[in-house]
Amino acid sequence: MPLNDIRNRAAAALAAAVEAEFDHAPDEVVLEVAPRRDLGDLAWPGALPLAKVLKRAPRQIAEAVAARVEWPAEIVRVEIAGPGFLNLWLDRNMVLSGLLLNERSHDEDNAEKTVVEHTNINPNKAAHIGHLRNAVLGDVLVRCLRHLENEVETQNYIDDTGVQVADVVVGLLYLPEAVIAECLGVETVRRDELIDRALALDPGGVPAASTSDFDDFCWALYPLVTARYAEDEAFKAHRAEILHAVESGEGGLELDQALQLLRGAVIAGEAVPPRAIERLAEAVADANMRCHLATMARLGVGYDVLPHESDILHLGFWQRAFELLEASGAIRLESEGKNAGCWVMSLADSPEFADMDDPDKILLRSNGTVTYTGKDIAYQLWKFGLLIDSDGSRHDFGYRQYADWSQEAAAAPVSYGDGAHRLASTSSDPSERLEGSTFGAASRVYNVIDVRQSYPQKVVKEAVRVLGHPQAADASIHFAYEMVALTPAAVRVIEERSGTSFGLSDEELDKAYIEMSGRRGIGVRADEFLDVLVDAAEDAIVDRLQGGGAPVDVADRASAIAVGALRYLMARQSRNRVLAFDFDEALAFEGDTGPYLQYSAVRASKIFSKLMERRGEGRFGGDELDKLGDIEIPDDLWGLVFECARRRDVVEQSVANLEFSLLAQHVHNLAQIFHRLYHSNPVVPEKDATLRALRRAVFTLFDDEMHVLLEELLGIPIPEEM
């Protein structure tokens, strides 16, 4: 029986006893986990605060309550300790057998639909390690919510119409051919041929991860465009021209046709037709998005739907949101002052914004275009199913199948192909539907975005509220986390490896960390870092085997270790602390790391294979419970059993606080306890059959628990061998 269940029943019993004894209902009866097992398993400190109210000594209160409580069967011993703590001991055998039989707790199922939006990488360059923090935190949240029986839809928003994509197109069309060729690592040829070659890096479909894809080309090209803007004001005119072409919305061209038009224009020395530019931008965004999906697939991160910004624009989400905002009086047209000609939302009535110099937020610019926040409001309303047309129906996207994907095990890489999971993309044709699927219309929405987006996120939440949806506003949750930055040492490593210099000032290099910047090209690309991790893991595997060469499955082992190291690194740090990335620390495989955890699970399963080999005994089955007789579970083994029983508490608390360092710490603690027991409680050589059965039972429990915690919840694969 999981601990939370026992705890709830014990707390209810306590509350009843307090009320019966003192005719006083306590505010809230909270049973804590006792700080040390020698102080019991659960503890109630409630007698101390009651002392004042009841005007009696806390120990006296505790004694009187203890004498009255009708404890659940799992509580076998009660003691009063210190100033008045009520310490409780559990029936160890009952808890162990409950866990081995996988008894469920009595929680209600949560049928409400939850949307989690994460990853959201601009499709104009390769993902960097900062994006990995977003994706890992978002993915772990999704996994935990599903573990807690929630229906979850995972969205990865594709900002395919912004200036960032346009900038890459500017680079392709207007940077010197020699510069583009260098980014591609090829000889200089005519521009249209260079563009052909660049697009050839997009393998179509969703590729297996590789190291030199279209996104890496863009990673090199994009900073050159922004640098050129800085030194040549006239060059910026190209950005406006491309943006205009992208937004023209003529569409309808196949990529081949667009490239033909482009070729003709290049040869003739004429301007490229806007229709061709629009299609080229689409190809750029699409290719980068595919590369991002492939990168995330390596980590076992998959999605349900890819909402495209271009579809939000084409389908008039904002226009409809505007009508709703205007009708509700939430926005007004400014006729004078600095915001003259703009539609603004006043936030002066919201307590959180009241102190601001200017509590008005512009949603529609004086030139008639919508701001980013405006689009976001429309999107947020859609997520809740609150973007309603005048006829009462939902204003919705069209949808088409983008890909199928599968995952062999809970933490295995995602592979795109004929899989059990469907990945949908939005489309701008609302008549396109996917049978059996409804998207959006959730009752709770988590937006995983870094903390710098707190202000716009608050505005979006407030907009939902002023539109008359206070419940949805309260259920709009910004999962904020601090950014990933680089230590000066890490920057030096990248500069050395790439043979380039970012030209950072001494002042910048003197800081504790340096912010990554795709615009300046400063950063560690996600795939690049994963490759470094895999290499390091392979070296470690070979080293530790002490001769004999590499095992045949070294690549699989190394990738599991790399993913484990990375995901744990991202999960263990509390979210509102800047993660200063350092290669040495990130490549550590010992101590408080992913591989330490993986090793504990590998070790546990190794016990069972040896046990089978030497004694013909396997994992402990639920039908073997009688073999334990009435053996007393000693303190050290009980420590492990008790921690295993706490899982649901830990997961619930992690989700409630959006703090997965709690979960990480819990797994680490569990692994640590196991490693100690491994040395002190050998199984295979143990001659006493009952004691051996007990150890086998406890380690079976641990093995099962690690599969849930690592694979199902943290997405960390457990290799067969390391």
Place this chain on the structure above:
RNA sequence: GCGCCGGUGGCUCAGUGGAUAGAGCAUCGGACUUCGGAUCCGACGGUCGGGGGUUCGAAUCCCUCCCGGCGCGCCA
């Protein structure tokens, strides 16, 4: 200026008002002819940024000050 976040051993970080502030790294010293040493045991190391307050009890809550970071665009 206003707002948010951080300041905990040499370093990197945990720590839901509760009992002796915990890990990892680093340093030093140890451990198995037993299931794999990516392990384990021990030692060293802390005025929890400073000061005041609330409380039976404060790293945790309140006030104030100091240091560091971020946010407050008709940018995206």
